[in-house]
Amino acid sequence: MNGRFGIHGGQYVPESLMGALKELEEAYNFYKNDPTFNAELTALFNDYAGRPSRLYFAKKLTRELGGAKIYLKREDMNHTGAHKINNVLGQALLAKKMGKTHLIAETGAGQHGVASATAAALMDMECTVYMGQEDIERQALNVYKMELLGAKVVPVTSGTGTLKDAVSEAMCAWGRCVKDTHYCLGSSVGPHPFPMIVRDLQAVISKEIKAQILTAEGRLPDVVMACVGGGSNAIGTFYHFIDEPGVQLIGCEAAGRGVDTLETAATISTGGVGIFHGMKSYFCQNEDGQIAPVYSISAGLDYPGIGPEHAGLYDSGRAQYVPVTDDEAVEAFEYLSRMEGIIPAIESSHAVAHAMKIAPAMDKDKIIVITLSGRGDKDCAAIARYKGGKLYE
Ligand SMILES: *Cc1c(COP(=O)(O)O)cnc(C)c1O
Numbered sequence: 001m002n003g004r005f006g007i008h009g010g011q012y013v014p015e016s017l018m019g020a021l022k023e024l025e026e027a028y029n030f031y032k033n034d035p036t037f038n039a040e041l042t043a044l045f046n047d048y049a050g051r052p053s054r055l056y057f058a059k060k061l062t063r064e065l066g067g068a069k070i071y072l073k074r075e076d077m078n079h080t081g082a083h084k085i086n087n088v089l090g091q092a093l094l095a096k097k098m099g100k101t102h103l104i105a106e107t108g109a110g111q112h113g114v115a116s117a118t119a120a121a122l123m124d125m126e127c128t129v130y131m132g133q134e135d136i137e138r139q140a141l142n143v144y145k146m147e148l149l150g151a152k153v154v155p156v157t158s159g160t161g162t163l164k165d166a167v168s169e170a171m172c173a174w175g176r177c178v179k180d181t182h183y184c185l186g187s188s189v190g191p192h193p194f195p196m197i198v199r200d201l202q203a204v205i206s207k208e209i210k211a212q213i214l215t216a217e218g219r220l221p222d223v224v225m226a227c228v229g230g231g232s233n234a235i236g237t238f239y240h241f242i243d244e245p246g247v248q249l250i251g252c253e254a255a256g257r258g259v260d261t262l263e264t265a266a267t268i269s270t271g272g273v274g275i276f277h278g279m280k281s282y283f284c285q286n287e288d289g290q291i292a293p294v295y296s297i298s299a300g301l302d303y304p305g306i307g308p309e310h311a312g313l314y315d316s317g318r319a320q321y322v323p324v325t326d327d328e329a330v331e332a333f334e335y336l337s338r339m340e341g342i343i344p345a346i347e348s349s350h351a352v353a354h355a356m357k358i359a360p361a362m363d364k365d366k367i368i369v370i371t372l373s374g375r376g377d378k379d380c381a382a383i384a385r386y387k388g389g390k391l392y393e
Pocket residue numbers: 082083084111112186187188227228229230231232233234300301345347348373374375
């Protein structure tokens with residue numbers, strides 16, 4: 001069935017939203033094969049976002065770890081500093097073609113809100129961003145950026161006033177204004193067709209990796225890996241390798257203070273099957289099936305679910321998902337900074353941390369590609385505090 005990944009996915013939404021999802025799916029199915037749309041999208045990717053992003057051989061890191069060769073896919077070099085721009089440029093262009101004049105988006109830490117506000121500014125659209133009250137207070141700089149870019153930030157006070165509540169609120173709001181508005185969802189989650197659209201837009205990552213590694217090494221990598229929040233940079237990293245059985249796919253989840261504590265966001269390791277935000281997938285939940293509060297040092301991975309395509313890849317055994325703690329991610333954040341002069345986002349540091357665990361035991365002729373989903377400038381103050389330092393923003 002359309003939009004299903006094994007038992008996962010689907011469209012578990014109120015009837016009032018079904019029309020909007022259908023309109024979106026039809027428009028997307030048309031434009032994804034439209035040469036003009038694709039030419040415009042490629043121009044935006046290349047001229048505005050700075051694609052293709054580099055595939056960098058981390059020579060020093062490889063030598064120090066003493067095992068597999070490690071390449072870094074540099075999504076941190078994109079305009080606005082992360083992979084999120086790939087998704088918002090595609091969705092904003094699609095919305096524009098559909099005659100929409102307004103984008104709404106949800107945001108947790110503010111990264112997707114800033115990316116959406118950026119695309120809206122570029123394409124001359126209105127933009128409203130739903131953000132939890134709690135997050136608004138924690139992420140003042142990103143609120144300022146969104147407003148600077150011309151977006152309106154709407155505080156969400158329901159639930160815990162964080163990302164999951166912002167998603168629920170944005171979905172509700174979309175139902176009231178679908179006529180002129182597109183909901184620019186920020187990860188490969190939610191009801192069909194969102195997980196498919198976001199995956200297709202982020203699949204540029206694996207498309208480029210494949211071509212770049214063939215040029216550099218003349219063969220495919222043994223492992224590709226990425227951090228997983230909702231799963232968009234990871235599914236983008238996996239996509240063109242799913243049908244290459246020789247390539248191992250590894251998603252790195254945020255374990256927070258550990259998978260045996262309640263302060264975790266490791267969905268596959270600790271969650272169960274459920275239905276939330278319009279999709280069937282794995283979610284962190286209590287025994288009544290209520291969505292559990294999640295925790296990670298990394299705001300971008302602090303989501304209680306995982307995209308349905310990942311849930312399907314996990315069930316089938318095609319991809320593997322591993323937990324990485326705050327402490328391990330912080331160590332990797334510092335290690336990569338010192339080793340390669342590259343400060344990774346704390347989200348991406350989760351993937352670096354797992355590579356640090358597995359690379360030393362692998363043969364020197366094996367190849368690992370890690371997607372660096374974003375840059376770490378935004379995290380420096382928080383990591384300094386975590387380490388007991390005093391750095392004021
Ligand atoms: C938002 C974000 C993530 C997590 O989102 P996914 O949809 O799982 O990719 C990871 N890394 C960075 C830098 C982010 O901003």
